[in-house]
Amino acid sequence: MSVTTYRENPVEQFLRTDRMPHIWCPGCGIGTSVNCFARAVLECGIPLDKLAIVSGIGCTGRVAGYLRLDSFHTTHGRAIPFATGLKLANPELSVVVYSGDGDLAAIGGNHLIHAARRNMDIKVICVNNFNYGMTGGQVAPTTHFGRLATTTPYGSPEIPFNLPHLVASCGAVFVARWTTYHVVQLQRSMVKALKKKGFAFIEVLAPCPTLYMRRNRLGSSVDMMKLFKEKSVVKHGIDTKEVAITNYEDPIIVGEFVDTERPTWLDNYNEIMKKRLGDKYVPWGVNNG
Amino acid sequence: MANIKWTTADPKGVLTGAHYLDGNHAACEGALAAGCRFAAGYPITPSTEVVERFASRIPEVGGVFIQMEDEIASSIALQGAVWAGLKAMTVTSGPGFSLMMEHIGLAAMTETPCVFVNVQRGGPSTGxxxxxxxxxxxxxxxxxxxxxxxxxxxxxxxQECFDFIIDAFNLAEIYRVPVMFMMDECVGHMTEKVIIPEPEKIKVVERRWTDKKPGEYLPFEPDDDLVPNMVKAGDGYRIHVTGLTHDERGYPAATDVTVHNKLVRRLCDKIYKNAHKIWKWEEMDTDGAEIVVMSYGISARVALRGIEMARERGVKVGLLRLIVVWPLPEPRIREIADKVKAIVVPELNVRAQVAREIERVVAGRCPVIPVGHAGAGVHDPNDIYNAIMEALK
Structure with a gap:
């Protein structure tokens, strides 16, 4: 009689297994990114009880609900300001925003740029699947020029956002982009982001086979993984002006584009208060727990 | 038993003494006395002084103020702060209040205790x-x-901006509900003597933390008063909080009619069924009155002059001043309606927003006469007097 040995998947401890199966389609890239994230958390050794995850609305917005962490599934586009309140009220927490391109860059775009400008100490993981998946495949601020979506049935007339450039120009201290093909690199960048103090942003390019790819006749998820493999060029430290993805045929520049240091919002707040108020001021979030 | 613990104010936030303050500054002091340690706001007239004072006071009290990029951000940043364990508020006026609506719903759905201050100005739009x-x-x-x-x-x-915003914070904590602190420009910018008591004389409710341990705790399981006890992020409970319809575990059940019905009914019932513990009003000369004026805020104060003029002419007029406007003290309103000739309701809107609700409650027992005013000023007391005299006929 053969004995099958069973080893628990190391990421299982991060998952609300009682909520499985998840809602994501077969071939969707979000799950891949979550797997990388769970492994990154494991690797960087953050105590799980002090790690909170905040999502907005949409397919990626569901990530918070599947992670066995303090998790907040907020309103559409507003994960970042919620995370800002959470982090400032208890600076001991590590706060990660995990959401999609539509949520973070369209309806939530204003919060994204201001959080980067403030160097708010939160980590933002933006899964970019080039369209609105949850609502059935509408055009997003990331949709390739000319491509089809339900609300651009003749092709999108808009030039998409270059998200790494957007956040880098606002002052993000860590900016990276990978695809769901680059699981090892993505996990490594996530570890760096989690350890980084300040506003860190990772764009994860992911296939949406059910809506975006099918409507645009781009094949299956496997085809997109092949595209990711073939079209990706790793260019660490490149000027983010150069990393726009306007057309589906463009090369995909991936890598860690920005990795720098500057004081966070709270560092500056404490320093200014200390300077003006002297000993009357007890720095917030330093030893107030 | 519900985990409601009354305590006294943290002395760090209390400026005990007699002050000469406008309503906006007094509201800020009340919030600090109530234990508010986080505020997020966006400048908007006529409310801005509340957060300006908060921004200046909070560094020494211990807490954080942040001016966010808009009211949408402010109205959810404060909810993040609440889930991190602090008491929090945001402050705004008309257009900003409109932008905050979605997050009032989020706070209601996720049972996030918090206070929204609205220093009302005339609208619609920029008004x-x-x-x-x-x-x-x-x-x-x-x-x-x-x-x-x-x-x-x-x-x-x-004075009431100070006193009642403390009630607002306490009610928010007890019922885990967003509480609207509905000021108006007149009260906000009116300067009067404000007495701030000693901290030990200010009653404050602590957050209703659960006694249960991780594993046995369900984040949205109601206690016997229909309100769930709370935890915060970072305590090891690993909670999930969502604006989707959710079960007692906090897990989404957005296609489950039974779960939805149970949740929404409880969100309403926790206020309806506890309303008798929430109501707060003040009466003047209502016993034996022929006419009772029912009003709130600045209009109740202006009405005093109209009432006085009618009394000088021998009319028996009383006043019921709503301090908690929602929920309305329905049984008391009906009781009065059974005894009077009419109820007169002056308020600074022309659509009789509260008067219509009073009319619904009164259900034909007596006439309910709204005295509308479009705002951008307060009533001429003569208009209230005339309405009283008209009501007598």
Missing amino acids: TPTLPAQADMMQARWGSHGDYEIIAVSPSSP
Whole structure:
């Protein structure tokens, strides 16, 4: 009689297994990114009880609900300001925003740029699947020029956002982009982001086979993984002006584009208060727990 | 038993003494006395002084103020702060209040205790930024989509801005509900003597933390008062909080009619069924009155002169001043309606926002006469007097 040995998947401890199966389609890239994230958390050794995850609305917005962490599934586009309140009220927490391109860059775009400008100490993981998946495949601020979506049935007339450039120009201290093909690199960048103090942003390019790819006749998820493999060029430290993805045929520049240091919002707040108020001021979030 | 623990104010936030303050500054002091340690706001007339004072006071009290990029951000940043364990508020006026509506619904759905201060100005749209109105009363109650109940409190003076915003914070904690603190430009900018008591004389409710341990705790399992006890992020409970319809575990059940019905009914019932513990009003000369004026905020104060003029002519007029406007003290309103010739309701809106609700409650027992005013000023007491005299006929 053969004995099958069973080893628990190391990421299982991060998952609300009682909520499985998840809602994501077969071939969707979000799950891949979550797997990388769970492994990154494991690797960087953050105590799980002090790690909170905040999502907005949409397919990626569901990530918070599947992670066995303090998790907040907020309103559409507003994960970042919620995370800002959470982090400032208890600076001991590590706060990660995990959401999609539509949520973070369209309806939530204003919060994204201001959080980067403030160097708010939160980590933002933006899964970019080039369209609105949850609502059935509408055009997003990331949709390739000319491509089809339900609300651009003749092709999108808009030039998409270059998200790494957007956040880098606002002052993000860590900016990276990978695809769901680059699981090892993505996990490594996530570890760096989690350890980084300040506003860190990772764009994860992911296939949406059910809506975006099918409507645009781009094949299956496997085809997109092949595209990711073939079209990706790793260019660490490149000027983010150069990393726009306007057309589906463009090369995909991936890598860690920005990795720098500057004081966070709270560092500056404490320093200014200390300077003006002297000993009357007890720095917030330093030893107030 | 519900985990409600009364304590006294943290002395760090209390400026004990006699002060000469406007309503906006007094509201800020009240919030600090109530234990508010986080505020997020966006500048908007006529409310801005509340957060300006908060920004200046909070560094020494211990807490954080941040001016966010808009009111949408402010109204959810404060909810993040609440889930991190602090008491929090945001402050705004008309257009900003409109932008906050979605997050009032989020706070109602996720049972996030917090206070929204609205120093009302005239609308619609940009309206009269520097002049008063009471035309957001229905918006405060129903402005977010979906079914829910909130609590609304309305002060008539700077002293009450101090005193009643403490009630607002306490009610928010007890019922885990967003509380609307409905000021108006007139009360906000009126300067009067404000007495701030010693901290030990200020009663404050702590957050209703659970006694249960991780594993046995269900984040949305109601206690016997229909309100769930709370935890915060970082305590090891690993909770999930969502604006989707959720079960007692906090897990989404957005296609489950039974779960949805149970949740929404409880969100409403926790206010309806506890309403008798929430109501707060003040009466003057209502015994034996022929006419009772029912009003709130600045209008109740202006009405005093109209009432006085009628009394000088021998009319028996009383006043019922709502301090908690939502929920209305329905049984008392009906009791009065059974005894009087008419109820007169002056308020700074022309659509009779509160008067219509009083009319619904009165259900034909007596006439309910709204005395509307479009705002950008307060009533001429003569108009209230005339309405009283008309009602007598």
